[in-house]
Amino acid sequence: MEAKRVSDSMVEMRELILPNDTNILGNLLGGRLLHWVDVAGAMAASKHAQSIVATACIDSVDFNHPVHVGEMIVLKAKLTWVGNTSMEVMVEVCSDNYITGETKFTNKAYLIFVALDEKGNPKPVPKLILETEEEKREYQDALKRREARLKRRASNTDKQCL
Numbered sequence: 001m002e003a004k005r006v007s008d009s010m011v012e013m014r015e016l017i018l019p020n021d022t023n024i025l026g027n028l029l030g031g032r033l034l035h036w037v038d039v040a041g042a043m044a045a046s047k048h049a050q051s052i053v054a055t056a057c058i059d060s061v062d063f064n065h066p067v068h069v070g071e072m073i074v075l076k077a078k079l080t081w082v083g084n085t086s087m088e089v090m091v092e093v094c095s096d097n098y099i100t101g102e103t104k105f106t107n108k109a110y111l112i113f114v115a116l117d118e119k120g121n122p123k124p125v126p127k128l129i130l131e132t133e134e135e136k137r138e139y140q141d142a143l144k145r146r147e148a149r150l151k152r153r154a155s156n157t158d159k160q161c162l
């Protein structure tokens with residue numbers, strides 16, 4: 001498998017916030033935003049792996065600013081780390097009020113996707129070529145996040161249903 005650059009699988013996605021996406025105050029619902037974060041991340045991971053992917057994990061997400069009905073959001077997704085069959089994707093979200101031109105950084109999330117073969121089993125993914133200092137720094141930070149996730153995963157394996 002040929003290694004790929006981060007830029008080869010970057011995704012940018014825009015959504016217009018419609019009334020059906022909002023709560024009674026006219027602000028974007030958190031669950032709807034998470035859906036788009038998941039979709040943008042999955043597209044970047046699928047493009048890198050050239051494969052179907054499953055979401056294994058979404059790290060905590062902070063909602064920094066409300067996004068209002070009628071505004072746009074811009075989601076940018078890029079690979080930050082790859083393992084054997086799993087990939088970490090960073091998704092950043094900004095709101096864009098196209099009337100006033102004001103933009104705000106609203107969210108950032110890290111997600112783990114696993115590449116799956118036709119039987120639904122994890123399959124290897126291409127290595128990641130790191131070209132910039134920022135990509136190298138993100139990769140090192142991703143190693144620490146992975147350690148924390150694997151510890152959390154291990155502590156959940158024996159949990160029983162209520």
Ligand SMILES: CC(C)(COP(=O)(O)OP(=O)(O)OC[C@H]1O[C@@H](n2cnc3c(N)ncnc32)[C@H](O)[C@@H]1OP(=O)(O)O)[C@@H](O)C(=O)NCCC(=O)NCCS
Pocket residue numbers: 053054055056057082083084085086087112114122149150153
């Ligand atoms: C994600 C899933 C495919 C992993 O399958 P598995 O048989 O447990 O496979 P493994 O234990 O070998 O894990 C595969 C890879 O994912 C990583 N991984 C799995 N769960 C993880 C988690 N919660 N956090 C971080 N990494 C995780 C493993 O570290 C491994 O990485 P590596 O191959 O790069 O070293 C499986 O748990 C699953 O199907 N989960 C449900 C997914 C889902 O329904 N998502 C929502 C809809 S898409």
